[in-house]
Amino acid sequence: MRFHEMEIEDAMHLHLIDSGLAGPNCADGVANGQWPWAACAARVCVLVFCLAVAALAIAGNAKAQTVRVDATASHVMNSFSPPYALGSTVDRVPSNATDEFFKPSQIKQILSAGWGVISYRQNTELFIQAWHWNPKGTWSDPSGRGYFTGDSTPTGMIRHSYGYVLRHRGFTRNGGTEDTGFSSLDDGNLNSYWKSNPYLTKAFTGEDDSTHPQWVVIDLESKQDVNAIRIAWAEPYARAYQVQYWTGEDAMDEQGSGEWKSFTSGLVTNGKGGVATIRLGPTAMPVRFVRVLMTQSSDTCDSHGSSDRRDCVGYAIKELYLGTVDGGGRFKDLLRHSADQHQTLTYCSSVDPWHEPSDLLVAPDRMESGDQPGFDLFFTSGITRGLPAMVPIAMLYGTPEDSAAEIAYLEKRKYPISYIEMGEEPDGQYMLPEDYAALYLQWAAALHRVDPSLRLGGPVFQGVTEDIKAWPDAQGKTSWFGRFLDYLRAHGRLADLSFMSFEHYPYDGCETPWKNLYEEPKLITHIMQVWRDDGLPAGVPMFDTETNAHGGEASVDIFGALWLGDSFAGFLTAGGKATYYYHALPYSPPHPACKNSWGTYHMFMVNKDYEITSRTSQFFAAQLITQEWAEPVNAEHKVFAAASDAKDAEGHVLVTAYALLRPDGQWSLMLINKDYNDAHTMKIAFHDDESNTDRSFSGPVAVITFGKAQYQWHPARKNGYARPDGPAVRSVVNVGTDTSFVLPAASMTILRGSIN
Numbered sequence: 157m158r159f160h161e162m163e164i165e166d167a168m169h170l171h172l173i174d175s176g177l178a179g180p181n182c183a184d185g186v187a188n189g190q191w192p193w194a195a196c197a198a199r200v201c202v203l204v205f206c207l208a209v210a211a212l213a214i215a216g217n218a219k220a221q222t223v224r225v226d227a228t229a230s231h232v233m234n235s236f237s238p239p240y241a242l243g244s245t246v247d248r249v250p251s252n253a254t255d256e257f258f259k260p261s262q263i264k265q266i267l268s269a270g271w272g273v274i275s276y277r278q279n280t281e282l283f284i285q286a287w288h289w290n291p292k293g294t295w296s297d298p299s300g301r302g303y304f305t306g307d308s309t310p311t312g313m314i315r316h317s318y319g320y321v322l323r324h325r326g327f328t329r330n331g332g333t334e335d336t337g338f339s340s341l342d343d344g345n346l347n348s349y350w351k352s353n354p355y356l357t358k359a360f361t362g363e364d365d366s367t368h369p370q371w372v373v374i375d376l377e378s379k380q381d382v383n384a385i386r387i388a389w390a391e392p393y394a395r396a397y398q399v400q401y402w403t404g405e406d407a408m409d410e411q412g413s414g415e416w417k418s419f420t421s422g423l424v425t426n427g428k429g430g431v432a433t434i435r436l437g438p439t440a441m442p443v444r445f446v447r448v449l450m451t452q453s454s455d456t457c458d459s460h461g462s463s464d465r466r467d468c469v470g471y472a473i474k475e476l477y478l479g480t481v482d483g484g485g486r487f488k489d490l491l492r493h494s495a496d497q498h499q500t501l502t503y504c505s506s507v508d509p510w511h512e513p514s515d516l517l518v519a520p521d522r523m524e525s526g527d528q529p530g531f532d533l534f535f536t537s538g539i540t541r542g543l544p545a546m547v548p549i550a551m552l553y554g555t556p557e558d559s560a561a562e563i564a565y566l567e568k569r570k571y572p573i574s575y576i577e578m579g580e581e582p583d584g585q586y587m588l589p590e591d592y593a594a595l596y597l598q599w600a601a602a603l604h605r606v607d608p609s610l611r612l613g614g615p616v617f618q619g620v621t622e623d624i625k626a627w628p629d630a631q632g633k634t635s636w637f638g639r640f641l642d643y644l645r646a647h648g649r650l651a652d653l654s655f656m657s658f659e660h661y662p663y664d665g666c667e668t669p670w671k672n673l674y675e676e677p678k679l680i681t682h683i684m685q686v687w688r689d690d691g692l693p694a695g696v697p698m699f700d701t702e703t704n705a706h707g708g709e710a711s712v713d714i715f716g717a718l719w720l721g722d723s724f725a726g727f728l729t730a731g732g733k734a735t736y737y738y739h740a741l742p743y744s745p746p747h748p749a750c751k752n753s754w755g756t757y758h759m760f761m762v763n764k765d766y767e768i769t770s771r772t773s774q775f776f777a778a779q780l781i782t783q784e785w786a787e788p789v790n791a792e793h794k795v796f797a798a799a800s801d802a803k804d805a806e807g808h809v810l811v812t813a814y815a816l817l818r819p820d821g822q823w824s825l826m827l828i829n830k831d832y833n834d835a836h837t838m839k840i841a842f843h844d845d846e847s848n849t850d851r852s853f854s855g856p857v858a859v860i861t862f863g864k865a866q867y868q869w870h871p872a873r874k875n876g877y878a879r880p881d882g883p884a885v886r887s888v889v890n891v892g893t894d895t896s897f898v899l900p901a902a903s904m905t906i907l908r909g910s911i912n
Contacts, residue, residue: 220839220896223827225798225815227842227851227911234731234795238786239272239543240574241728245702245739246534248279251527252520254316256766257741258529258537265768266539266740269759269775270782273574274540275701275736276531278548281580282332283524285319286509287550289531289562296464301512303466308561310568314530320515322553324472326350326372326504328497331584331618336524341372341476341502344493349390349474351458352450353506353595354466355555361594366451368591370471373407374446374478375501380490381440384481386433387448390472391459393429396452398422399436407445408503408586412625412634416447429454433487440480448476460510470508503586509553535571539740544574546701546736548616549603551579551595552587556602564606576603577657577701578614583624589615589636590629593643600652611654615640616701619661621679623686638690655733656692658683660703660723668710673830674808676722681730697733704738704757704774709876711757713869714902717777717862721828721904724781725814729795737778742768761876773867776882777904784860784884784906785826791819798825802836811836811899823853824908829863829899837896842911852893854912861885863903 249257256262280287290306291314304320321337328339340348352370354360361368376382385399399422404414419436450471457468479490491500517525531547534540547566549559566573578599582592592615603610615637617624624636633639644650662679663672684698692698705711705719720737727735742760759775760768786793798813814826829836842851862884869878889895893912899905 220837221800221802221811222839222841223798223800223811223813223825225813225823225825225840225842226796226845227815227817227823228845231796231845232794233729233797235792236728236734236795237790237792238782238788239541239790241734242271242724242782242786243273243275243734243736244269244271245275245277245736246529246539246741247277247739247743248526248528249741249743250520250766251316251318251518251525253743253766254527254529254533258533258539260538262742262768263538265760267541269740269778270788271737271740271778272541272782273543273545273734273736274740275546275577275699276534276548277702277739278528278550278577278580279332279526280319280528281550281552282584283319283336284322284325284327284330284333284507284553284585286322286511286515286553287317287319287528289317289528289550289558290314290565291317293558293561295512296466297460302460302464302510303555303558304511305555305558306561306565308564308568310565313532313536315533316530317528318516318518318525319528320511321517322507322509322511323515324349324351324508324510326473326502326507328499328501328503330503330586331581333524335497338495338497338499339502339504341473341504342491342493342499343495344475345495346388346474349458349472350504351390351472351508351510352470352504353508354469355595355598356506356591357453357469359465359469360598363594365453368594369449369451370505371447371449372473372476372505373503374476374491375408375503376444376446376478376490377501379442379444381480382443382446382478382490383437383440384433384435384479384487385446385448386431386477386487386489388431388474388476389427389429390474391429391456392454392468392470392472393427393456394424394448394450394452394471395427395454397424397427397448397450399424399434400447400449401441401443402445402447407447407627410625411627415628416449427454429456433481435481446478448473466508467510476502506587506591507553509555531566531571532569535569542572544572546575546577546699547573548577548580549599551599552582552585552592556599559599560602560606563603563610567607573610575611575613575655575699577616578612580616581618581659582615583620583636584618589626589640590643593640597644597647597649597652600649604652613653613655613657613699615657617658619659619703619706621662621683623690635690637687637692641691650693653696655697655699656687657699657701658687660700660727661706663705668705668715670715670832671808673715673718673722676719677726677809677812680723680726684727684730684732698731699733700727700735702736702738706757709869709871711774712761712772712876712878714773714864714867716757717773717867718828718830718902718904720774720777721781721814721826722812725785725826726812729797729814737774742766770878770881772878773862773869776862776867776884780860780862780884780904780906781826784858784908785814785816785824787818787820787824789819793818800827800838802829802831802838804831811838818908821910822908823911824906827897827899827905827907829901829903829905832864832902835901836899838899839896840907851911853891853895853907853909854893855890855910856888857891857907857909859887859889859897860906860908861900861903863900863905865900865903
């Protein structure tokens with residue numbers, strides 16, 4: 157620990173914290189009854205002088221490693237304004253929590269983290285629901301059901317909004333529903349049916365239905381002998397379709413590793429509807445995934461009548477049966493038919509957004525029936541700071557008219573909008589890129605009729621770290637994003653994509669070992685390069701509109717804080733426009749995120765009444781990012797490349813570095829020491845290629861450190877707690893050209909000052 161001309165009291169304090177003597181060891185001893193407070197205090201006081209001297213002496217003998225900053229003026233990696241680049245999110249919450257979360261006292265605590273712009277998340281599409289962003293509106297059917305359009309005329313305050321379950325659903329589960337709801341394809345009820353989205357038919361796309369084939373998939377969970385399928389068609393039925401099997405391992409989550417092949421007798425060109433039993437081949441063959449691919453509709457009207465053309469296009473199936481037919485014509489069905497999650501898994505290409513008032517599910521403490529906080533509450537509560545917000549529209553399970561009405565409402569209220577995200581996680585809904593693109597263009601046209609200046613984007617990918625693959629198209633291309641861009645280009649509409657957005661959840665929340673921290677800088681920069689390689693135009697900005705480590709206890713402990721620094725700073729260094737922390741509202745009390753892990757991935761812990769009780773490590777990390785590393789002003793910050801040579805025996809970079817030249821003229825470095833056990837002594841060199849010189853900090857340098865010595869999580873299931881529980885340690889040191897800085901174990905440190 158070598159500080160040139162460092163004041164003794166600063167050296168003492170930092171060394172005491174780093175050694176644990178002023179941290180959790182002594183505090184835990186008191187809490188456990190092993191140390192009285194007086195003895196603990198005496199223990200520290202006796203060692204103060206020795207530790208102060210040792211801190212300086214040890215530092216002088218420590219081998220310093222180096223952080224090198226490329227400070228060449230022409231080598232700026234990116235630039236940003238903190239209020240617009242360092243954001244947070246508001247998502248669906250339990251409906252009985254909304255009033256508590258939006259209390260002024262709660263909002264004040266949330267804002268103290270320092271995040272700027274807000275991205276409003278739309279959760280209803282993850283649960284295959286139609287979102288009534290405005291509870292007031294009109295139904296397409298005069299009887300009060302069908303397709304709902306919210307009222308675009310402001311009247312009373314919209315404080316709450318909800319989702320309505322879609323009854324023509326064909327998913328057992330997908331990337332959002334997880335373990336709720338069920339599919340109508342094998343629910344055992346011939347009075348229910350799956351129906352595809354009418355907006356993917358020629359009547360709305362202007363393209364032949366074969367351009368957007370619709371499909372249903374059956375997952376037998378393991379390979380079983382199959383030679384026959386029985387389809388109980390509803391109206392409209394498929395006149396032309398193919399029954400196929402998957403050649404790879406996982407047809408749904410590894411779509412780039414295999415292909416669909418038609419059964420020997422799986423092609424039907426003159427379907428008549430009704431109940432069709434098809435012998436697929438002369439002998440049974442072992443398969444796991446079976447797909448019915450539909451390319452021509454009967455265009456007959458479903459059970460809702462003929463007054464609305466949306467009821468008379470697409471495809472509909474009452475029930476599926478799959479198995480074998482013996483020589484006597486006896487059909488043996490392999491599927492489990494039930495109206496719950498125990499049914500055989502089925503998936504579908506799309507879902508008709510038709511619904512009715514009784515489809516509203518209200519269970520106050522359940523997420524799938526929770527509250528999408530009303531737009532008026534959202535914009536007037538103070539949580540947006542008056543800044544333009546990113547808002548979503550429901551596209552996968554909505555209508556263009558409803559989305560246009562939503563934006564018209566917000567503009568009539570004069571609420572500031574920055575960008576509009578189109579739908580939510582289509583990859584998690586297993587939607588093919590061409591289908592998403594066809595909806596995107598219809599919605600873009602409707603929204604731009606409201607306001608031609610609106611900036612639209614997507615596809616709002618769910619958190620991934622590799623290129624998203626779709627089943628191979630006719631050319632063998634599997635890149636989901638690449639094919640989406642191809643569709644926009646082919647239709648001359650690439651200009652309708654004003655930004656690209658994705659979510660970033662890099663880890664399995666149940667398995668988050670410490671070594672995962674070494675991966676984050678590469679993960680975020682890699683996936684951003686993937687989108688560029690897929691063909692994202694150079695002038696289209698990228699937004700990480702929802703991000704977190706998505707863990708249990710790992711996220712609330714110091715791991716979550718260090719990950720947050722790496723992810724946010726890494727995203728901006730890689731050229732991103734803005735990144736949004738998930739999420740601002742406390743959301744829920746500690747919960748079993750995994751089998752044996754209780755925690756949360758938010759900045760606060762709350763009690764059963766949703767009142768904030770304490771802060772997690774990510775709250776303190778947020779403050780360091782938004783108020784110490786960056787200057788909390790609306791002004792340009794320049795990002796420069798920085799790297800350290802601190803590595804372990806396996807080649808993992810132990811210290812990551814992120815450099816800013818702030819508008820106040822100061823250089824600000826965020827240094828993250830991911831070595832859990834050991835501190836690292838670092839020299840800082842600012843290299844200028846133009847003059848071929850190295851420079852260093854000079855004069856007073858602010859040092860702000862937050863690490864495991866300041867915050868340590870103690871698991872106790874729902875009663876987990878942190879001790880110590882912050883805050884960061886601050887000091888100002890006078891430095892010279894030969895100064896080194898000690899980064900405590902498992903910590904993030906901000907160094908801020910001028911260079912010589």
